[in-house]
Amino acid sequence: MSDNFSASLAEMPEADGTDIPPARAESGNMSEESKLIEKIRPAIVKVMTGYGTGSGFIIDKSGILATNAHVVAPAEAGDQVDLRLEGASEPLKGTVLAVGSVKKRDIAFVQIESPRKDWKTLTLRPSLPIGAQVLTAGYPRGLPFSVSRGIISADPSPKEYFTAIQTDAAINPGNSGGPLLGMDGSVVGMNTFIITKGGGSEGLGFAIVSEEIRRSLQQYFKIGNIRTASLGAIITPEREVRDMLPGAAAEKAGILPKDVIVGFNGREINDTEVFLKQLRAFMPGDRVSVDVMRNKERIAVPVVLEAEREMPRMRLAIIEADQLPV
Helix, strand or coil, X not given: CCCCEEEECCCCCCCCCCCCCCCCCCHHHCCHHHHHHHHHHHHEEEEEECCEEEEEEEEECCCEEEECHHHHCCCCCCCXXXXXXXXXXXXXXXXXXXXXXXXXXXXXXXXXXXCCCCCCCCCECCCCCCCCEEEEEECHHHCCCEEEEEEEEXXXXXXXXXXXXXXXXXXXXXXXXCEEEECCCCEEEEEEEEEECCCCCCCCEEEEEHHHHHHHHHHHHHHCCCCCEECCEEECCCCEEEEECCCCHHHHHCCCCCCEEEEECCEECCCHHHHHHHHCCCCCCCEEEEXXXXXXXXXXXXXXXXXXXXXCHHHHHHCCCCCEEC
């Protein structure tokens, strides 16, 4: 096993002992940071399942909160989870509204079950530059609410299916799904995974950028799910189509094996990461144009994207290591 490994923040069991709220300074003596924490605190939620705990944050006044898909897994839309808010004497129930793929869209939305419609919310904002100060907030290892301070350590980094911000602010198991905040209290990302040797924070934390949370919420409001848009094809790193799922969007549109994807919706595609980034900006049901090279001829193929399907096991078994379902 390698000395380094990348760990999704598998949520930990509830810590022993009673959650004791920390002592608070008199309002007249509070620092600007303390005032900021008091401002954001009511919008940050502990998410509890039968498998552990994580964090979340409210993004809509109706009581919709965002968290990671891996926090609520294996729950599906319609299932319930337990929630605890600061100052609440009893846990509340939450209904899972939508769950993305843990590997491709590690985002979930949960509705707080309450008649209240004036919940404190956090605002999503674009990423910050390297060196900008940030806070992580949540419930690490099931402990009471806590915050950690750090900086943005690197520019947003496109992963295979999502873009992440790197920070040295402490992120530990249980922080998953909680916000990475600018010093104005707005959300720049959702704490999602760490690179670690020992299982805890070592200054290499990563958060899904807020734009992907915003786009997922818009998709939920529009079509009722946050499933990833797909062509239903399998491509090589050079974007050559090797195979297609029967009846999937690519096959219906007339894309053929050995076609090479060279353009997507009016943009030249010379890099697979760029193609994936463009693809995930759309949702199932969107109409796009895919340019392919076929027998040295460039052809524009109109495609209606579909929701990504579960890849049959037999089909997965024959996919070579460097090939990619899209």
